[in-house]
Amino acid sequence: MVLEKLSGALNGALRKLLRMPTVDAKAIKELVKDLQRALLQADVKVDLVFELSKNIERRALSKELPPGITRREHVIKTVYDELVTILGEKTEVIRIKPGQTSIIMLIGIQGSGKTTSCGKLAYFYKKKGFKTALVCGDTYRPAAFNQLSQLAASINVPIFGDTSEKDAIKVVKKGVEQFTNEKHEVIIVDTAGRHKDETSLIEEMKGIERSIHPQEIILVIDGTLGQQAYTQAEAFNDATDIGAILVTKLDGSARGGGALSAVAATGAPIKFIGIGEKIEDLERFNSPRFVGRLLGMGDLSSLIEKLRDAEVTPSKKEAKVFLSGKFTLLEFREQIKKMKKMGPLSKIFSFLPGVSNIPDEMKSMSEEKIKRWEHILDSMRSEELINPKLLKRSRVVRVARGSGTDIKDVRELLQQYNMLRKLMKGMRGRRRMKGLPMMPGGLPDMPMDL
Ligand SMILES: Nc1nc2c(ncn2[C@@H]2O[C@H](COP(=O)(O)OP(=O)(O)OP(=O)(O)O)[C@@H](O)[C@H]2O)c(=O)[nH]1
Ligand SMILES: [Mg+2]
Known part of the structure; x- marks a missing residue:
């Protein structure tokens, strides 16, 4: 389960509201307090939590309600809307054109989950029927090629690498050329994570970008970083306009809510999330659906339906x-x-x-x-x-x-x-x-x- 703790706390806060005899200012204050506690524990930035609380309080008590909607439903929907807002409303996908070659390059600091995510993405596109290949651009760590090879073998996808060559750009260029000639539709490039800071990371990214012109550069961010993810995402978002973000390790991380909201705050699109160590543990990120699941209530229509059922029905x-x-x-x-x-x-x-x-x-x-x-x-x-x-x-x-x-x-x-x-x-x-x-x-x- 993704963000289990946050999900449990948010769900608990809403359940409490459902049990209240009336939804008045006091009940909403209490709900907001519970939400604040849950979000701060998930390392969501204080400013964001404050903003969200203010919006919920203001909107939840607004005078006019849409016809057929009870105050309770309205409050739940408000919470839902505000959470979707802080996680980024747009849902973006990487478009791969069948019959053409698309190059996806993954970058990110050491241990963020690049290599694992390369394998997951290759599996993701292969399953969709695209002719997919992997290129190992990590010439820095000797075991890197081996790690990616094992992943490639497990999903039966070809891989290119050269452990005797130290120049990453040369290796990547060669691999991309070969797979393009072989008419592969998706080429996924793994890179080294030796960077101490965002600046050196961005520098290398630009170097490889100039030589292979990828259709998409994906910054891999470790979800356990919490709100610290902001600086990385911001530097990246400023440096490229073809960038997307993949947040990893959202399974079992208590700080994942902070990471997701911090990244969304930079305006950089989160396109994928990593939710486990296995090859299939990758998901497209869709914030409305994600929030629905976080609240334990599916999407909004089932949310409202559930609420109707949960309400007291007179005999x-x-x-x-x-x-x-x-x-x-x-x-x-x-x-x-x-x-x-x-x-x-x-x-x-x-x-x-x-x-x-x-x-x-x-x-x-x-x-x-x-x-x-x-x-x-x-x-x-x-x-x-x-x-x-x-x-x-x-x-x-x-x-x-x-x-x-x-x-x-x-x-x-x-x-x-x-x-x-x-x-x-x-x-x-x-x-x-x-x-x-x-x-x-x-x-x-x-x-x-x-
Ligand atoms: N639980 C969990 N673990 C993950 C996830 N993604 C990656 N990992 C783990 O994170 C660790 C580092 O992953 P790698 O893919 O090697 O990270 P990297 O960015 O390639 O690391 P370097 O190449 O050394 O920079 C491994 O133990 C992975 O199994 C995820 O979504 N969930
Ligand atoms: Mg790696």
């Missing part, structure tokens, strides 16, 4: 209760309070066939509105709750002031209440069919003594 019985009894503002208030636990009205009404003409804004009533209405109803006197007709202008002004809302809000509530009451009156007229079982399209069997 048929509860739905009946909701529409039963005398329907004054007093009952309305009871139901509003219950709705906080039961979820949006659309769910409740979906249990009642024939109730399709509920105004949309009532069906997808947001949690903010439920709360606001609760405050408004709590500010009314009991005589007003029992007899809403008493609520003339001066009383409406008083209720608005008392509940910290606008007159407009109180009016809206009264209007919605009246609509609902009328609707129920209409249903009561049809109630003579009482006793019929619940049938699709038919009327529900429910006590409604309005």
